[in-house]
Amino acid sequence: MATAEVSNTRTLKVKRFKPSEDPKKTYLTEEKGLWSWLTTVDHKKIGLMYLGSVTLFFLLGGVLALLLRTELLTPAKTFIEADTYNQFFTLHGAIMVFFVLVPSIPAALGNFILPMQLGAKDVAFPRLNLASFYIYVIGAIFTFFALVNNGLDTGWTFYTPYSIESNSSVIWVTLGAFILGFSSILTGTNFITTIHKMRAPGITWGKLPLNIWALYATSIIQVLATPVLAITLLLLTMERVFGIGIFDPAMGGDPVLFQHFFWFYSHPAVYIMIVPGFGIISEVITTFSKKHIFGYWAIALSSLAIAFIGFLVWGHHMFTSGQSAVATTVFSFLTFLVGIPTGIKILNWVATLYKGSIEMKTPMIYVFIFLFLFSIGGFTGIMLGSLAADIHLHDTYYVVAHFHYVMMGGTLIALLAGLHFWWPKMTGKMYNEFQAKIGAALIFIGFNMTFLPQFIMGSQGMPRRYYNYIDQFTIFHQTSTIGSYILGVGFLLIAYYLLVSLFRGEKAPANPWGSRGLEWQATSPPDLHNFDHTPVIINGPYDYHKPMEEFQLGLADSGHNGHDPSHDATGAKQEVVSN
Amino acid sequence: MSGQNHEHHHHVSTAGQLWAIATGLIILTIVTVVVAKFVPIPAPFDVVAAISIALVKAFLVAAFFMNLYWDTKFNAMLLIMGVAFFLLMVLITLLDTMFRNDIVPSF
Amino acid sequence: MANHSTSHPTHVQHHFVDSDQQFDSAKLGMWVFLVNEILFFGGLFCAYIVYRAWHPELFTQAATELNAFWGAVNTVVLIGSSLTVAMAIRSVQKNQIKGLKINLLITIALAVVFMVVKGFEYAHKFELGILPGELYTYEGIEHAQAAIFFSIYYMMTGIHALHVIIGIGLMWWIYVRANRGEFSSEYYTPVEITGLYWHLVDLIWIFLFPLLYLIE
Ligand code: HEM
Ligand SMILES: [Cu+2]
Numbered sequence: 001m002a003t004a005e006v007s008n009t010r011t012l013k014v015k016r017f018k019p020s021e022d023p024k025k026t027y028l029t030e031e032k033g034l035w036s037w038l039t040t041v042d043h044k045k046i047g048l049m050y051l052g053s054v055t056l057f058f059l060l061g062g063v064l065a066l067l068l069r070t071e072l073l074t075p076a077k078t079f080i081e082a083d084t085y086n087q088f089f090t091l092h093g094a095i096m097v098f099f100v101l102v103p104s105i106p107a108a109l110g111n112f113i114l115p116m117q118l119g120a121k122d123v124a125f126p127r128l129n130l131a132s133f134y135i136y137v138i139g140a141i142f143t144f145f146a147l148v149n150n151g152l153d154t155g156w157t158f159y160t161p162y163s164i165e166s167n168s169s170v171i172w173v174t175l176g177a178f179i180l181g182f183s184s185i186l187t188g189t190n191f192i193t194t195i196h197k198m199r200a201p202g203i204t205w206g207k208l209p210l211n212i213w214a215l216y217a218t219s220i221i222q223v224l225a226t227p228v229l230a231i232t233l234l235l236l237t238m239e240r241v242f243g244i245g246i247f248d249p250a251m252g253g254d255p256v257l258f259q260h261f262f263w264f265y266s267h268p269a270v271y272i273m274i275v276p277g278f279g280i281i282s283e284v285i286t287t288f289s290k291k292h293i294f295g296y297w298a299i300a301l302s303s304l305a306i307a308f309i310g311f312l313v314w315g316h317h318m319f320t321s322g323q324s325a326v327a328t329t330v331f332s333f334l335t336f337l338v339g340i341p342t343g344i345k346i347l348n349w350v351a352t353l354y355k356g357s358i359e360m361k362t363p364m365i366y367v368f369i370f371l372f373l374f375s376i377g378g379f380t381g382i383m384l385g386s387l388a389a390d391i392h393l394h395d396t397y398y399v400v401a402h403f404h405y406v407m408m409g410g411t412l413i414a415l416l417a418g419l420h421f422w423w424p425k426m427t428g429k430m431y432n433e434f435q436a437k438i439g440a441a442l443i444f445i446g447f448n449m450t451f452l453p454q455f456i457m458g459s460q461g462m463p464r465r466y467y468n469y470i471d472q473f474t475i476f477h478q479t480s481t482i483g484s485y486i487l488g489v490g491f492l493l494i495a496y497y498l499l500v501s502l503f504r505g506e507k508a509p510a511n512p513w514g515s516r517g518l519e520w521q522a523t524s525p526p527d528l529h530n531f532d533h534t535p536v537i538i539n540g541p542y543d544y545h546k547p548m549e550e551f552q553l554g555l556a557d558s559g560h561n562g563h564d565p566s567h568d569a570t571g572a573k574q575e576v577v578s579n
Numbered sequence: 580m581s582g583q584n585h586e587h588h589h590h591v592s593t594a595g596q597l598w599a600i601a602t603g604l605i606i607l608t609i610v611t612v613v614v615a616k617f618v619p620i621p622a623p624f625d626v627v628a629a630i631s632i633a634l635v636k637a638f639l640v641a642a643f644f645m646n647l648y649w650d651t652k653f654n655a656m657l658l659i660m661g662v663a664f665f666l667l668m669v670l671i672t673l674l675d676t677m678f679r680n681d682i683v684p685s686f
Numbered sequence: 687m688a689n690h691s692t693s694h695p696t697h698v699q700h701h702f703v704d705s706d707q708q709f710d711s712a713k714l715g716m717w718v719f720l721v722n723e724i725l726f727f728g729g730l731f732c733a734y735i736v737y738r739a740w741h742p743e744l745f746t747q748a749a750t751e752l753n754a755f756w757g758a759v760n761t762v763v764l765i766g767s768s769l770t771v772a773m774a775i776r777s778v779q780k781n782q783i784k785g786l787k788i789n790l791l792i793t794i795a796l797a798v799v800f801m802v803v804k805g806f807e808y809a810h811k812f813e814l815g816i817l818p819g820e821l822y823t824y825e826g827i828e829h830a831q832a833a834i835f836f837s838i839y840y841m842m843t844g845i846h847a848l849h850v851i852i853g854i855g856l857m858w859w860i861y862v863r864a865n866r867g868e869f870s871s872e873y874y875t876p877v878e879i880t881g882l883y884w885h886l887v888d889l890i891w892i893f894l895f896p897l898l899y900l901i902e
Contacts, residue, residue, distance in 0.1 A: 121701035124711045189718045196653075197711040198701075224664050227722045231729035235841065243820030244837035246733055251819065252831040257736060260672045261729060311667060315675065324678035327671070529701075589709075591779045592772065601769035608761050608895075612754065615900035622742070629896035636892045644772045645885045651710075654717045661721035665728035669735050676736045 012201060013556040014536045016549055019510035023523035026428065030528045041126035044526065046133050047111030048426065053136065054108050055495075057099040062491065064092040069450075069484040072477045076468050085467035086153040087168065091146075093156030098177050099140060101411050102269060105276035106222075107132070107187050109418045110215050112426055114191060116519035116526065117209045119200025119535035124193040125186075132186035135179055142176030145169070155465065157266070160247040160258040164239050171240055174233040181230045184272075188222030191215055200518075201555070202537035209517060209541040210299050214279025217303035221268045221275070221310065229265035232258070256321050263314035271310040273407060274374075275303055277414030278345055281367055284417050285349050286542045287515040288364035289356025293542045295348035302341035309338045319390045328387060335385035342378055346371065361513065362436040366417035369444050373409025377402060380455065395465075398458025401451045409447060416443070416494070423498065424512050428525040429505030435497040442490030449483025516551050517541050590649035600643045607636050697873040709875050716879040720886050723849075727890055730842050734897065737834060747827050748835040749901035751816060753807065757899035760803050761891065767796035768888040771857075771881045781871040783864060790861045793884070797854045804847055811836075842894055849887045856880045 027044050037045055068088050071078045080088070115123055123129050146152050146169035154163040154170060163170050195208075195216050208216075236258070238244045245251030247258040278299075286293045293299065315323060315331030349371065358364070380402040384390050393399060424430055453476035458464075462473050469477060511520040518541065522531050533554030539546050611632045614620070620628055642648040647655045702708040738745050770793045777785030815823035818840040822833035829835075860880050863869065869877060 125715060126699075126701065128715075185719075185722055189715055189722070192718050193711050193715040196714055197707060223718055223722055224661070224725055227726035228668065228729050231726050234845075235729070235733075238818070238837075238841065242818045242837075244841065245819045245831075245834050246737075246837055251833060253834055254676075254736075256675070257672070257733065260675065261732075264668055264672075311664060312671065315671070318675075322679070323675040324680070326678040327675035330671075330674060589779065592776055594773065594776065597769055597772045597776065600772075601765055604765045604768075605762055608758060608765065611896055611900060612758050615896065615902055616754065625902065629900055630893075633893050633896055637889050640768060640885055640889050640892070644768050644888075645882055650713075654714065657717045657721050658724075661724035661728075665724055665731070668725075668728060669732050672732055672736060673739065677739060 012536055014553040015556045016552050017521075017531075017533045017535075017554040018552055019521055019523045021509055021523075023525075023527065025527065026523065026525040027528045028428070028525050039130075041122070041130050042528065043111050043115050043123050043126065043129060044426070044530075046129050047108055047113075049133055050103060050111060050136070051108040053133075053140070054100055054104050057095050057140070061092050061095040061100060062488065064088050064095070066484060066488055068092060069481040071467055072469070073481050075471050075474055075477075080467070082467045083153065086465070087151035089465060090152045090155050094152065094173060094177070095143070096407075097156055097269070097273075098180055099143070101273040101407060102180075102184060103136060103187075104273075104415050105280065105411065105418065106191070106215060106218055106272075107136070107183075109280070109415070109422060110191065110218075110276060111187070113422060113519055114212065114215055115194065115198070116425075116522060116530050117212055117517060117541075118194065118198055118203060119518055119531065119537065120194060120198035121529045121531075123190045124198055125190050128186050129190055132183040132190070135183040135186070139176045139178075139180035139183065142172050142179060146172035146176065157262060158233075158236060159262075160236065160239065160255045161249055163236060164243075164248055171237055174237050178230055178233040178237070181226045181233075184222050185226045188219035188226070191219040192223065195219075200535045200537060206296075207537055207540045208300070209279075210282035210293065210296070210303075211276075211279035213300040214275050214277075214282070214303050217307040218272055218275045220304075221272050221307050224311070225265045225268040225272070228261060229269075232261040232265065235261075256318065256323055259318050259321055259323075260314070263317045264311075267314040267317065268307075268310045270403075270406070271306055273411045274414075275306060277370070277411045277418075278303060280414045280418035280421070281349060281370055283515075283517065284363045284367050284421050285352050286544070287421070287513050287517070288359045288361055288367070289353055290359070290514070290544050291352060291356035291542075292540075292544060293348070294351035294354070295344075296540070296542070298344050299348050302344045305341040306338065309334065309341065313338055313385075316385050316390070319387060320394045332385055332387050336382060339378065339382050339385075346375060346378075362431075362433060362440060363417045363421035363513075365437065365440045366413050366420065369440065370410060370413045370417065373405055373413060373447065377405030377407075377409050380405065393458060395463055396458040397454040397462045397464055400464050401454035401458060404451045404454075409451075413443075416440075419498075421513070422519075423501070424508030425519060425522075425524050425526070427502060427505075428508050429501045430508045430512065431501040431505060432497045435493065439490050439493045439497070442486055442493060446483050446486030446488075446490050450480050450487055451483075453477075453479045453483075514548075516544060516546075516548075518551075521552050590646055592643070592646075596643065600639050603639055604636055607632055607639075697868075705873060709878075712875045712879055713882070716882050720882065723886055723890075727842075727845070730838065730845065731893070731897075734838050734842065737831070737838060741829070741831055741835075744827075744829045744831055744835055745901050747829060748832060748839075749899065751811070751814075751824075751826070752839070752899045753810075754899045756803055756807055757895050760800050761895045763796050763800050763803070764888045764891050767793045767800070768885055770796065771884045775874070775877055775881050778864075778869050778874040778877050779871055783867070783869065786869065786877070787861060787864050790857055790864065794854055794857050794861070797850055797857070800850055801847065801854075804843065839898055842898065846887070846890055846894060849890070853880075853884050853887055856883065 027042055031040065031042075037049065040046065067080070068085065071080050071085055111123070111129065115121065149172070150167065150169040152168045152170060152173050154166050154168070158170065158174065195212060199208075235244070235246060239247055243251065245253045247253050247255055249255055282293060282299055313331055313335045315327050316335045319328055319332070380398070384393055384399060384402055420431070420436060457473045457476040460473070462469060462476070508524045510522070510524050512524075513520070516539070518535060518537065521535065531554065536553045536555055538553065539550055611629055614628055614632070615625065641655075641658060647658065698705050698708055702711070770789045774786050774789035774793065777783070777789055811817075814826070816836055817823070818837045819833055822836060824832070857880065860877055863876065
């Protein structure tokens with residue numbers, strides 16, 4: 001077996017490889033030019049290309065969101081028609097879910113970091129990785145086509161029978177999302193294989209960074225759930241082309257069955273979005289507490305538990321759809337269960353902070369924002385999971401606030417934490433810490449201003465997906481709209497200082513945060529093959545009580561990569577017993 | 580680990596084994612047809628019989644054509660996991676579709 | 687498990703340590719992909735089960751329109767092709783490249799036979815007006831949801847047939863590469879994983895056949 005699960009004891013000759021602070025060759029300098037980017041199989045460049053595309057889509061989705069909020073500034077029509085409003089919220093939702101949140105952490109940050117945290121040169125299937133990026137691009141083109149051609153007005157959930165009848169470009173978007181699904185499946189397949197087969201010597205399952213555990217759980221969900229979305233969207237497409245009738249009540253079909261199929265993917269998909277965020281939080285919180293993570297196995301296994309239970313709760317989106325009372329009750333019960341592993345995680349993170357030496361750097365600030373916002377999002381989810389309450393709250397702004405607290409307050413904030421955490425590693429540049437803190441503050445204030453009022457008006461009966469409202473809700477809607485502008489400014493500021501850092505930023509040291517993670521033992525930015533030695537791991541990734549030297553080991557006889565080691569090998573030769 | 584000694588974990592089936600499995604599969608196909616067409620089994624159990632035979636056939640293909648019998652257990656576990664999640668999807672969906680009450684009777 | 691090696695044969699990609707790691711990774715990746723396929727078809731099987739549980743009488747009536755004889759023939763054809771794929775892998779494991787190529791060609795031939803039989807079945811139904819969904823015009827079955835049964839039938843067999851066609855393409859690609867002398871007992875990863883794919887196509891059919899054709 002070519003993995004680290006060897007049971008026999010082997011002795012490896014290792015020596016210390018201290019990462020150079022001034023690398024001569026990096027993945028950015030070694031293969032240059034547009035063409036080398038477009039045809040690269042390097043997981044780091046592919047990760048960055050994903051990051052760029054995700055950012056573009058986020059911008060598009062964000063502009064749509066601001067337009068929606070602006071329309072809601074006054075109770076009656078403000079500046080767009082009701083139909084246009086329908087199209088905008090549909091595209092906003094579809095873009096943010098399928099094109100931003102699902103690929104954001106795994107395909108962008110994960111692609112960059114995962115092989116480095118495993119001490120591998122690349123993912124298991126680099127060409128498949130590149131293919132997944134282009135499949136994403138093709139899916140995007142389909143969606144763009146819908147955008148300019150009739151739009152889409154079904155809501156991101158494509159519920160039948162309206163999606164069968166709608167005159168908008170449903171097929172273009174369903175095919176776009178169908179294609180996108182394959183890109184997600186390929187990433188998941190690649191990650192599972194890489195985690196199993198490509199770990200550097202000494203990385204046992206118990207020494208896997210929690211980010212890897214999170215990506216592992218995510219990949220499992222991607223592989224198990226995405227194909228069901230694919231077949232669902234294909235059936236919907238056939239429904240529109242041939243009128244196959246399976247979901248069409250006019251032909252004796254059953255529209256609720258469509259909802260089952262859709263949510264069998266889409267509830268697990270919310271975990272595809274949030275679980276990788278959990279991984280980032282675990283990494284950042286230990287680094288800036290300088291302390292071993294509390295409850296390593298609890299956090300690692302709760303990711304898998306979430307992945308599993310997440311498959312059993314989809315019907316909580318269908319409490320008012322007419323599904324049977326038996327199913328409704330069972331789904332409500334299972335929904336409560338999903339809160340348990342999530343709660344375990346939050347408790348362990350907070351316990352990690354206890355007596356740590358906490359350093360309030362920007363990534364850590366985002367972690368605190370995450371803990372605050374995500375907890376609100378999670379608790380309101382539990383409330384929605386209780387049947388009686390949901391009958392009242394379903395399809396109101398309460399649900400809108402809930403999922404924005406988890407998706408934006410959770411996933412997107414975690415993404416920002418990870419982006420700021422790994423930015424020096426990815427680009428070799430430091431951003432302006434002060435501006436970053438202002439940015440975080442704007443995001444926090446703007447976010448709560450936008451979405452807290454939505455809980456209140458939702459519980460008072462403001463339905464979602466309407467372009468006008470009664471006067472009673474004016475104050476909430478206006479606060480919300482102003483909050484969204486502050487959010488917008490916050491994101492622009494972040495984009496500004498990150499871009500500036502690329503050109504005028506200070507040079508980043510190899511390990512600016514003093515992390516024990518393996519990815520920080522490469523140069524900033526890393527070498528084309530990540531490390532130019534074969535890393536050997538003897539300590540866990542969170543062993544902050546052990547000296548840094550013990551984290552910088554590699555096989556003594558490395559240097560076979562086809563290029564000379566540019567790092568100074570310092571320190572005496574040591575012998576390490578692995579396993 | 581040296582990469583040279585392949586034989587130690589790539590299983591090579593004998594031609595006889597493969598032919599035996601294929602013959603078994605064809606016999607089972609005939610049995611399914613005969614049972615379905617000529618043996619009167621009351622309603623739900625005819626499906627049970629057909630699926631049971633199909634499961635045996637699937638086991639033969641997976642274990643001996645796809646080499647799971649000799650492969651690492653993890654690959655077999657993947658297959659079982661895929662089937663298990665499929666069953667979850669079906670069973671929970673049936674929990675709804677089999678127990679709906681007509682809100683408007685005779686609709 | 688080590689991340690280095692001294693001898694790197696040409697077929698081993700740079701990021702793998704040795705060909706064992708490459709082979710095991712490819713195989714694991716393929717199994718993960720097959721799990722995908724199971725859930726992809728799983729959606730259709732789920733729709734089938736839900737509708738069959740709702741309208742058992744429809745399924746009994748409608749199945750009489752399907753020809754169990756030709757279904758059985760196709761089952762045997764696919765089993766045969768599974769055998770020849772397994773034989774192809776055995777040949778390459780024993781370094782018998784000629785055997786590999788012959789077995790691949792037989793497999794392709796059997797797959798084509800399968801498609802031809804399917805084609806005749808489809809053509810016959812089209813003539814009767816048994817088309818999916820709204821296009822359905824057949825009057826032989828008196829049931830409000832008859833069209834839906836055939837929608838499910840066409841989706842299931844259609845997507846399965848699509849997999850067969852993709853399989854023919856893959857098999858041809860393996861054959862071309864074998865012709866170029868790319869495979870040996872040292873390196874036959876693509877043959878192995880294409881084989882796994884083909885067996886899965888067979889596995890799906892093993893369930894489709896009794897579920898669609900053998901309902902009495
Ligand atoms: C403790 C965990 C959670 C629970 C118990 C929970 C519960 C619920 C419930 C019951 C609903 C349905 C409300 C309704 O439509 O009436 C809902 C909606 C939603 N949730 Fe959650 N949720 C949780 C976490 C999450 C997470 C982590 C995300 C995403 C990252 C998320 C995203 C969503 C979305 C997008 C919707 C609305 C879908 C739509 O109708 O468009 N939830 N949640
Ligand atoms: Cu949900």
